[in-house]
Amino acid sequence: MTAGEPTDANAVAPAGAPRLTLALPDEAATVALAEDIAAILKPGDVIALHGDLGAGKTTFARALLRALADDPALEVPSPTYTLVQPYELPRLAVAHLDLYRIGDPSELDELGFDEFVATGAALVEWPERAGDRLPDTTLSLELAPGPDEDSRVAVLTVDAGSWASRLARTLGLRGFLDQSGFAGATRRHLAGDASARTFERVASGERAAVLMNWPLRRDETVVRDGRSYRQIARIAERAEPFVAVAAALKAHGYSAPDIHAADFESGFLLVEDLGRDGVVRTGADGEPEPIPERYEAAIDLLADFHSDAMPPPVPVGEAGELYVPPPYDTDALAIEVDLLPAWYLPSLGTEAMAAADIDRFQALWLVRFAALEGRPVHWVLRDFHSPNLIWMADREGVARIGLIDLQDTVVGSPAYDVASLVQDARVTVPDDLHDALVARYVAARREADPAFDEDGFRADLAVMEAQRATKILGVFVRLDRRDGKPHYLRHLGRIRHYLRKAVSHPVLSDLRVWYETAGIFRTDD
Missing domain, CATH: 3.90.1200.10 (Aminoglycoside phosphotransferase (APH), C-terminal lobe)
Structure with missing residues (x-):
């Protein structure tokens, strides 16, 4: 599978096959993979980075942190001498650790590793020096040179947790973007709502759009008359109503978004970016x-x-x-x-x-x-x-x-x-x-x-x-x-x-x- 190849958006890696190999033809593909993983990163996540000098670990870490910061110029110094470099980013805090110079796994306590993971996420270089201190749910990412100059191979391994399904989802979204005229697009998180949907602002050259990620719900609890709360309350379970209502409103002259692409079965929509200016301002009290x-x-x-x-x-x-x-x-x-x-x-x-x-x-x-x-x-x-x-x-x-x-x-x-x-x-x-x-x-x-x-x-x-x-x-x-x-x-x-x-x-x-x-x-x- 190459980076960006569509996957089953709701799939979970089968038991006994927790490894995913991705061909990264150039540095841009490594950056894209970092953005794909940044899009799904959540508190408690640990990513163990493996690879020889020059394998692309720095490129990956820098791209992931810049994506989370929504700042392409963010300084990302190597933590080789400081051992840990913390980042307070808008969506979550991330600690970047280099464990090459620690002598014993117990030194992770002095670095505050458990505290970092309790409230944020961690990128760990030289993870083998942590012994058995990394969580079972750690995502292992190994980078190695590929067959061509500037190419790499990424091997992702996970033994437990939700990484497998989340990776399938985010790589499916990347494939959807590639097929929708947004190949190689940057992905930046947008503030979501109270639902399970997530939103990203994506850009490819001069083009920008909003990517809507609408996971299909399963196992809804029946609360009354064989129906779930969402069914009784008339909460949409698929993306088709959004597309239909947007079309009707546009026909009436209102500013609903154009639909650039839709994959209803996967729950992916790519829609017009209407901008960032809202109807509120910051008051004197900061609210x-x-x-x-x-x-x-x-x-x-x-x-x-x-x-x-x-x-x-x-x-x-x-x-x-x-x-x-x-x-x-x-x-x-x-x-x-x-x-x-x-x-x-x-x-x-x-x-x-x-x-x-x-x-x-x-x-x-x-x-x-x-x-x-x-x-x-x-x-x-x-x-x-x-x-x-x-x-x-x-x-x-x-x-x-x-x-x-x-x-x-x-x-x-x-x-x-x-x-x-x-x-x-x-x-x-x-x-x-x-x-x-x-x-x-x-x-x-x-x-x-x-x-x-x-x-x-x-x-x-x-x-x-x-x-x-x-x-x-x-x-x-x-x-x-x-x-x-x-x-x-x-x-x-x-x-x-x-x-x-x-x-x-x-x-x-x-x-x-x-x-x-x-x-x-x-x-x-």
Whole structure:
């Protein structure tokens, strides 16, 4: 197998065959392999580098560290004399160790090796001097001269852990890039979301794109009626919906990304790079804050979209099947709010659990969801908030807002997307800006349709704001406790404030009493 040759993207190396041999025809191929491995590196990983002088270990280590730093000029000195060179990089810390000069494996304690691996990753040269101190999950990478000048052969060996499946995945992505006109492209990590998907910005010459890596999920836990949570909540499990929704939005004149290439079975998409400029800025306190005129452009987009009829079914895939977003029905809405008693309430302690009448909570929400039946529906993009909105200053009107993260689009209350924006989960939207954006949306809808039901919309908005905030409180605690992502907890105070504002609407008076009795807002007093 040569570097970049496509592999089974979901394969795991078979038992008894933990070795993978790659032909690297030139230095660029060695750099590409380093970037491929940098893309999958995670805390706890150790890479043992083997090879004679001049075999390419320095080239590999430098390329991997520069890829992680997203800095092609990063200084990467040899750790020969310092023994260890630490790097605090944006995605994770990495320690580069050269063990040639240690006399005994116990010296790894003095170097802080265990501490490095507990919180970051490690590149280890002369790993044989570590004795049995390297983890069983260490990836062994041996580099040797190849048959031609500047060529090398890389042999990757792993005895345990997830390296085999991760290597198959990242090499499959490299093959996909090669086949899609991005041969030899650089790969740089992009901030991901709360899902299993990952994103990279790739570049080949003057061309740039975003690579979406969407692993296929298996063994989903059945929670109700033979369906998983994702199925009930209408969370997309494949990439086809993203492609279909993007095409429909572009046909309406909105700035959704072009699709350069797609491998639906593997879960690979290569899409237009809409840029890096967002709708927030850094405030005086160092925290992100809304740029009001960009939020206004975003609310104008929603008003424009909702004033028109829903898009017709969209063909997607080679067979041209017609895609219609699923309904955001009572089952979906209800299983989302159930995340609060399942995850958030336990985090408050036994007192909150004892005070909470879960059956009444669910019954009150079912009444509110039933009231939505017969109300206007439209496409709901689902996460219409700052992480998914790109500012495109070179475009005009509603096209100035670039739209990403489209795969979970459903058909439901248009108030939901308004709620997503005016109560941005990751950025504090001040109450006065919230109210101004809602008023701006209402004015635009009434201009397009004098019969627009403002009172009904505001009631629907309160319900959708409360539903979304309730769900997010549960999601963010789940991300901490189940997935080991504690940074989401810093948003909880903001979400509670949003929820308190939403349930102040008279239509939610019964639910407001329930939340107060359960002590949901107690930590904000």
